[in-house]
Amino acid sequence: MGKDSDLCCDQLIRRFDHMTAVDQVSLDVPAGTFFSILGPSGCGKTTLLRLLAGFDRPDSGDIFIRGQRMNDVAPNRRPVNMVFQHLALFPTMTVGENIAYGLRRQKVPAAERRKRIAEVLEQVGLPGMSDRNPQQLSGGQRQRVALARCLVLRPTLLLLDEPLGALDLKLREQMKVELKHLQKSFGTTFVYITHDQSEAMVMSDQVAVMRNGRFDQVAPPEELYRHPATPFVAGFVGDNNRLSGEVTRVSGDTVELTLAGGAQVSGLAVSPGLTPGQQADLFIRPEALQLQPTVTGERLSRLTAGVVTTLFDGANSRVELEVAGQTLFARLPQDGSWTSLAGGHPIQLSWAPALARVFAGATP
Amino acid sequence: MRASANRLALWLLMAPFLLWILLLVLLPHLDMLRVSFQVRESWDSLAWGLTQYQNFFEESYYWRTFVRTGVMSLFTTALTLLIAFPIAWYIARLASGRAKGLLFLACLVPFWASELVRTYGWMILLRESGLFSTTLQALGLVDGPVEMLYNDVAVIIGLVYNGLLFMLVPLVTTLDGLDENLVEAGYDLGGGHWTVLREVVIPWAMPGIVSGCIVVFMLTLGSYLTPILMGGKDSAWFTEQIFTQFITRFNWEQGAALGVLLLLLSSLIVWAGLRVTGQSLRKVMG
Numbered sequence: 001m002g003k004d005s006d007l008c009c010d011q012l013i014r015r016f017d018h019m020t021a022v023d024q025v026s027l028d029v030p031a032g033t034f035f036s037i038l039g040p041s042g043c044g045k046t047t048l049l050r051l052l053a054g055f056d057r058p059d060s061g062d063i064f065i066r067g068q069r070m071n072d073v074a075p076n077r078r079p080v081n082m083v084f085q086h087l088a089l090f091p092t093m094t095v096g097e098n099i100a101y102g103l104r105r106q107k108v109p110a111a112e113r114r115k116r117i118a119e120v121l122e123q124v125g126l127p128g129m130s131d132r133n134p135q136q137l138s139g140g141q142r143q144r145v146a147l148a149r150c151l152v153l154r155p156t157l158l159l160l161d162e163p164l165g166a167l168d169l170k171l172r173e174q175m176k177v178e179l180k181h182l183q184k185s186f187g188t189t190f191v192y193i194t195h196d197q198s199e200a201m202v203m204s205d206q207v208a209v210m211r212n213g214r215f216d217q218v219a220p221p222e223e224l225y226r227h228p229a230t231p232f233v234a235g236f237v238g239d240n241n242r243l244s245g246e247v248t249r250v251s252g253d254t255v256e257l258t259l260a261g262g263a264q265v266s267g268l269a270v271s272p273g274l275t276p277g278q279q280a281d282l283f284i285r286p287e288a289l290q291l292q293p294t295v296t297g298e299r300l301s302r303l304t305a306g307v308v309t310t311l312f313d314g315a316n317s318r319v320e321l322e323v324a325g326q327t328l329f330a331r332l333p334q335d336g337s338w339t340s341l342a343g344g345h346p347i348q349l350s351w352a353p354a355l356a357r358v359f360a361g362a363t364p
Numbered sequence: 365m366r367a368s369a370n371r372l373a374l375w376l377l378m379a380p381f382l383l384w385i386l387l388l389v390l391l392p393h394l395d396m397l398r399v400s401f402q403v404r405e406s407w408d409s410l411a412w413g414l415t416q417y418q419n420f421f422e423e424s425y426y427w428r429t430f431v432r433t434g435v436m437s438l439f440t441t442a443l444t445l446l447i448a449f450p451i452a453w454y455i456a457r458l459a460s461g462r463a464k465g466l467l468f469l470a471c472l473v474p475f476w477a478s479e480l481v482r483t484y485g486w487m488i489l490l491r492e493s494g495l496f497s498t499t500l501q502a503l504g505l506v507d508g509p510v511e512m513l514y515n516d517v518a519v520i521i522g523l524v525y526n527g528l529l530f531m532l533v534p535l536v537t538t539l540d541g542l543d544e545n546l547v548e549a550g551y552d553l554g555g556g557h558w559t560v561l562r563e564v565v566i567p568w569a570m571p572g573i574v575s576g577c578i579v580v581f582m583l584t585l586g587s588y589l590t591p592i593l594m595g596g597k598d599s600a601w602f603t604e605q606i607f608t609q610f611i612t613r614f615n616w617e618q619g620a621a622l623g624v625l626l627l628l629l630s631s632l633i634v635w636a637g638l639r640v641t642g643q644s645l646r647k648v649m650g
Contacts, residue, residue: 055548075551082552088545092567101563105554149553 005066006031006156006189007052012061014047021047022058023213029157029191029206034183036200037193039210040236045193048210049159052191053082065156076105081150082159086166087142089134095121095145096130102153120152124182140171147179151186160192164199176202197237201225209233229270231359234283241289241328243282244361247274255358257282261324266301267356279361286318288355289330291347300350307345321347393627400620416621426605426622433602434629436516437584440523444531444580445573447524452535457542468536471529479526483593486522487513490594514596522590527580534579538572539565574643578634585630602626 007029014022021044029035037045050056052063054075063070070078081102090098096117103113121127124144134142143163150158164172164179180203183190194200200207201221208218209232217229228234235242243265245257255269257280267282274280290300305321305328317332319341330349341347403413420426455467474482489495490512497510512518542565550560566573591601606626609619638645 053548053552055551075548076554076556080552082549084545084549086543086545088543088549090546090549090564090567092564092570101550101555102553105559153553 005029006033007035007191008064008067009052010062010064012048012051012058012063014044014051014056014058020213022051024061025210025213025215026061027208027215027218029189031189032187034180034190034192034203034205036204036207037191037210038197038200038207038237039193039195041195043210044213045195045210046161049082049161049191049193052157053080053159054078079156080159081153081155081157082161083146083150083163085161085163087146087163089142089146089149091134093134094130095126095132095134095137098134098145099130099149099152102149106153116152120148123185124148124151125178139167140175143167143175147182151182151188155188158188158190160190162194162196164194164196172199179203201237207237209236211236228283228357231281231283234357234359239286239329240283241286243284243323243326243328245280245282247276247278247280247358249276250274254353255280257358259324259326263303263323265303265356266353267358268354270357271360274358274360280358281361282356282358284351284356286329287331288351289328289349290351291319291330291333291349299353301353301356302348302350304346304348307341307343307347309343310341319347321349396620396623399616400624402617404617416618417625419618420621420625429600429602429605430625430629432600433585434633436520437523437581438633440520440527440584441577441581443520444524444527445577448528448531448535448576449573451528452532452539455532456536456539457544471532474525475529479587479589480593482526483522483590486518486525486594490518490521513594514598516595519591519595519599519601522594523584523587526587526590527583530579530583531576534572534576535569538569542568570641570643574638574641577637581633581637582630585626 005028007027009025009027012022012025013020023044025048027035037048039045047056051058054070054073058071065079070080090101093101099117099120100113103116108116117130118127121129124147126141126144126148129137129141129145134145137145146163164175167175176199183203192200192203201224204221206218207221207224209216209224211232217224217233219227219229224233224237228237231242234240243257243259245259245265247255248258248264249256250269253268254266255274256264256266258264265282267284271280303323305323308320308322308327310319310332311317311329315334318329319332321328321330328349400416401412401414402410403415405411420430451471455464455471459467477485487494491497492509492511492513494512496512497506500506500510501508546564546568547560550564555563586603588601588603588607591599592604595601602622603626606619606622609615609622613619
């Protein structure tokens with residue numbers, strides 16, 4: 001745990017009456033990082049964020065910001081600002097007054113205040129909007145005001161609580177990219193919580209996947225996608241197919257499973273100590289499934305599946321397949337050659353075993 | 365056909381309200397305005413004139429009472445606001461579920477009794493042979509009976525008590541609608557308790573504060589029983605003088621003039637209050 005990191009948490013625990021919302025979470029966020037906490041609703045990510053902001057106190061564990069212990073520091077004295085889920089812009093103030101609020105608390109003189117407000121509005125792409133009321137702005141513009149209100153204070157750490165949730169899909173896509181650019185241009189450390197894996201993947205340098213109060217895996221987005229450490233991460237991050245079966249052969253890293261219908265598939269063992277006879281799950285991405293084997297000579301795992309239907313969605317078109325009662329999706333090639341797959345038609349799938357990941361199944 | 369039926373239905377619906385405004389509010393006031401400008405020349409002849417208004421300004425007892433009533437009503441309103449705000453904050457923000465309803469009910473219970481009974485309640489506590497006085501004597505803190513009634517403090521206690529509920533209702537309603545995140549954002553951006561109260565909570569609650577203040581001010585200014593009963597002979601409340609003119613002296617012309625002046629005073633102060641706080645009547649009431 002480096003002293004140079006902007007945020008460092010050690011064994012944080014927060015319990016409520018009947019549950020542990022944050023359970024021994026440790027994390028380390030280097031300066032200038034876009035750090036996301038990704039998890040389904042109720043996983044404890046909002047509680048964790050409130051601990052960092054100071055609205056709630058941990059039952060045990062420590063929070064350090066730039067090496068300073070923050071546990072007993074009130075929210076208004078922490079070098080941390082938060083963008084709320086519903087933004088919480090002060091409705092009784094104009095955009096300029098909203099941004100000035102924090103500066104006035106820091107006793108910035110009026111002339112410099114005006115200069116910094118104009119500057120930050122320029123940076124977030126809302127020049128000259130200072131006299132508007134927040135109610136007159138569009139969703140995306142309000143978003144930027146909320147960011148400007150925090151960033152103008154030059155916090156060590158900016159916390160964001162699913163701020164894109166309220167926007168419509170198109171605007172959300174646009175704001176994702178913009179938020180990443182803003183983070184790079186300000187150089188502020190962002191801690192962003194979301195339940196939307198695509199938001200986390202697109203924007204983050206590091207993503208922590210959270211479940212039941214704990215971190216399952218902390219890694220850069222690409223590593224999460226390619227090398228998920230737990231079955232939960234494999235299923236939660238990106239689209240994935242899961243095939244359950246019994247381990248029949250283990251040779252080195254490669255494991256062979258037998259599915260309910262007797263078909264045999266193989267993949268890379270991730271859980272340690274898999275032995276024949278054990279239940280296991282194989283995860284394989286839709287884009288890793290090949291409808292016609294293109295590479296010959298490589299040892300591919302093969303599987304015959306029945307076509308259920310094709311789902312056309314532009315570049316994301318898929319075919320729904322069925323093997324021994326389990327549903328699979330495969331990405332259709334972009335050349336349009338497979339768009340007329342008929343239902344019920346059997347098809348041969350193949351994949352490189354190195355792309356499939358095998359985890360020990362849940363204990364029955 | 366249909367349109368005219370709809371119009372008829374609308375008029376029928378509006379009729380009770382319009383009749384009420386017309387017969388009980390508009391007509392009496394217009395008549396009072398007319399009477400106030402009539403001067404009795406002899407037992408059977410009347411002339412138009414300003415004598416009654418002249419009396420008001422020339423007789424210092426009239427306008428002194430008038431100013432005193434206005435100032436004390438403003439003070440009572442401010443005091444009611446100060447007391448009601450923390451209570452409203454507690455009911456709206458801190459109490460939850462059942463407790464909230466019960467607390468609200470507790471504020472409402474005294475209003476089951478009439479103003480007269482409530483005022484007598486205070487008198488039982490405060491009078492010379494009352495509960496407070498006898499308790500103090502029993503404890504040996506005072507030698508003889510203490511009279512706590514018949515002074516300005518007693519009047520203000522009674523008036524604040526009467527106004528409390530009317531201040532609480534609008535305050536609880538507006539504070540209930542305040543998003544917790546706004547308060548948290550106030551702290552998060554570096555504000556302390558006082559700053560958050562001044563910059564975030566009070567501006568948000570302003571419509572409730574102003575509407576509560578208007579109602580309490582009007583009630584206090586126009587109240588009759590409490591100042592008379594708790595203030596005694598020297599209470600010098602303006603409504604008392606209007607009553608005296610109409611009933612005791614049978615001088616309807618003077619009473620009407622004083623009534624018109626009271627209406628002007630209350631309208632003026634409410635207008636000034638709205639101007640100072642930057643609120644509009646429509647925003648506050650609707």
